[in-house]
Amino acid sequence: MDRRQQQLLSSLCVLYDGSVDVLSCAASFATASTWLRKKGFKANLLRGICPVIIHLNASIWYRGGAILCNKLRWIDYFYFSLRTPIPQSWFSRYDLILCFYPWLHRLLGLERGGAKVVVDTGDIMANRHERTGARRWINMTAKDERAVLESGSRCLAISQDDSDEFRRLYNVQLPVISFVPPDHAKLLEIAQCKRPPRVGFMGAPSYVNEEILRTLADPVFLEYLSEHGVELLIAGGICRTADPFVLAALEQHGAQILGRVSSSVDYYRQISATVNPVGPSTGVKIKSVETLVAGCSLITTRWGADSALAASFPGLITYIDWPVDPKSLGESCVAAVRGAIPRGIDAALEYIQSTTRALNEMLSQ
Numbered sequence: 001m002d003r004r005q006q007q008l009l010s011s012l013c014v015l016y017d018g019s020v021d022v023l024s025c026a027a028s029f030a031t032a033s034t035w036l037r038k039k040g041f042k043a044n045l046l047r048g049i050c051p052v053i054i055h056l057n058a059s060i061w062y063r064g065g066a067i068l069c070n071k072l073r074w075i076d077y078f079y080f081s082l083r084t085p086i087p088q089s090w091f092s093r094y095d096l097i098l099c100f101y102p103w104l105h106r107l108l109g110l111e112r113g114g115a116k117v118v119v120d121t122g123d124i125m126a127n128r129h130e131r132t133g134a135r136r137w138i139n140m141t142a143k144d145e146r147a148v149l150e151s152g153s154r155c156l157a158i159s160q161d162d163s164d165e166f167r168r169l170y171n172v173q174l175p176v177i178s179f180v181p182p183d184h185a186k187l188l189e190i191a192q193c194k195r196p197p198r199v200g201f202m203g204a205p206s207y208v209n210e211e212i213l214r215t216l217a218d219p220v221f222l223e224y225l226s227e228h229g230v231e232l233l234i235a236g237g238i239c240r241t242a243d244p245f246v247l248a249a250l251e252q253h254g255a256q257i258l259g260r261v262s263s264s265v266d267y268y269r270q271i272s273a274t275v276n277p278v279g280p281s282t283g284v285k286i287k288s289v290e291t292l293v294a295g296c297s298l299i300t301t302r303w304g305a306d307s308a309l310a311a312s313f314p315g316l317i318t319y320i321d322w323p324v325d326p327k328s329l330g331e332s333c334v335a336a337v338r339g340a341i342p343r344g345i346d347a348a349l350e351y352i353q354s355t356t357r358a359l360n361e362m363l364s365q
Contacts, residue, residue, distance in 0.1 A: 001122050003286055004158070005100055006039060006182040008120060011359050012098060013041055021046050021094070023086075025058035025104055039182075050087060057084045058107060069139060077126075077141045078103065085109030091116060096363060102148040102155075103140055111151035118363065119148060119155045121174070123283020125165065146170055156362065159284045160308040177362060178308065178355045179284045184293055186265045188349070191295030192342040195272035199225070199299070199333045200233040202267055202287055205241040208278060213238065215277050215324055217246045222253035224330030230337050233271055235261045268294040272340035275333055276300040277324045284309075292316050293352070295343045297336040299329070312351040316343070 012020050020043040024032035029052075033045050065078035084107065090097070091113045099105050099119045110117045126145040149155055149172045157163035157174040167173045181187055201216060203209035216222075216232065225232055234250060235258040247257055261267045274291040278301055285304045292298060292313040298305060299318045310317050318332050 001100075001283075001286075003182055004120070004122060004179055004284075007180055008098060008100065008359070009039075009041055009043065010182060011356070011363055012096075013043060015360060015364055016096075018042060020044065023051055023054065025055055025107075026062065028055065054084045054086070054108065057082060058104070061107065077139050079141070080106050080144065083107055083109055085112070088112065098363070099153070102145060105148045105151070105153065106140075106144050110153060111147070114152040115154055117151075117153040119153050120177075121155060121157055121162065121166075123158065123281075125162065125282045126169075142169070149174075154362070154365075159306045161303070161306040162282055162284075165282070175358075175362065176308065177359045178351075179286055179289050180352050180355050180359075181286070181290045181293055183265060184348075184352050187268065187290060187294040188345050190265060190269050191293070191345050191348060193269065193295070194342055195296070195340055196231075196270065197229055197337050198231045198233055198271045199273045199275050199337055200235065200267065200271035201275055202235040202261070202264070203238040205237045208281055209236075209238040210242055210246075211279065212277055213242050213246050213250070215326075215329075216255075216275065217249040217253075218326040219249075219253060220326035221330045222250070222255065224327060225333060226254050228330075228334045230334050231256065232275075233258055233267075235259065235267050264290060265294075268296060271296060273297040273299060273333060273336040275329070276304045277320060277322075277329060278304045279322055293348045295345070295348070297340055299332045299336055313347055 022036065022043045023046045029045060029047055036043055036045060068075045069078055086108050097110065097113055097117045099110055099117055101122050101124055102119055103124065105119050124140060126140045126142040149166065149170050155174050156177045157166060158179060160176050163174045163176050201212065203212065222232065232255040234255055237260050239247065239257050239259045251257055268290065273296055274287060276285060276288055276298065278285060281303050288298055288300060288305045297316055297318065299320060301320055301322045305317050318336055320329055320332055
């Protein structure tokens with residue numbers, strides 16, 4: 001979700017030029033400082049005893065929970081047994097506190113800030129492993145999640161599907177602020193370029209992406225692509241952590257394993273369609289949005305692109321059923337690649353402008 005953080009921080013830096021403080025919970029001061037400098041954000045990184053203690057507690061909580069819940073599976077949920085509330089004076093010091101992920105809201109005691117606090121729920125949702133069948137995620141309890149949604153803070157959903165699910169679970173309807181790629185200007189530049197007959201998948205290391213690679217390694221799917229002259233490209237950090245046997249099976253049937261790419265724009269320039277056969281999950285699929293802004297076609301399931309995204313990019317999304325049928329997936333990919341033509345950028349521009357405007361209005365209230 002690094003790109004989502006960039007989207008939110010970029011809007012803050014525009015609205016509050018020179019007056020943005022960043023509290024880094026997951027990364028050390030040195031790491032966070034380097035990240036801000038490389039991304040070009042003019043923001044002050046908070047330091048001192050309080051930020052250090054918060055960082056240590058968040059790191060222990062996150063990594064300890066990841067080991068106990070995701071790897072060892074000794075517990076089903078992450079708990080906040082030791083909280084590190086931010087100083088009460090901060091609620092008077094700041095006009096707005098933007099919280100990235102609801103677990104930080106609980107850890108930092110942000111319920112004391114009321115409507116001054118805006119919470120981006122990201123791809124976090126309680127009890128996901130029970131509802132989707134996947135356990136290897138951060139998993140809050142429903143009690144903690146409800147406490148955030150009913151705290152008086154202004155909470156945002158990242159997709160319409162997530163907003164609808166929050167309403168079903170808690171009878172709370174959250175406004176949707178969709179994802180806009182930070183490098184959208186560069187993606188728009190290649191949107192009208194002619195592309196080679198390639199379909200691609202790019203993903204970060206995660207359990208979900210590991211499962212997608214297993215789906216793409218099916219010989220029926222790969223042989224269908226090969227028979228119809230369509231090449232498959234695999235890129236991203238997932239190439240480093242995926243099962244070597246899965247990667248070998250992909251290469252054996254002609255897929256190119258690119259590994260981590262230096263530029264997502266250069267990657268999208270090499271493909272005419274993205275295949276993202278994601279199963280039940282939450283959150284927006286960043287690669288789906290980047291694909292559409294870059295003018296590529298998208299083959300995915302209902303979890304890979306919600307109805308709002310489909311409405312914004314008519315004709316660019318092909319939906320496939322879940323569970324995925326390998327031959328049908330191959331047919332959809334071949335049809336998308338053969339039907340790929342240079343597209344206009346009007347739909348992408350409208351999506352970017354309307355989403356950015358909605359986010360800025362939310363943050364300036």
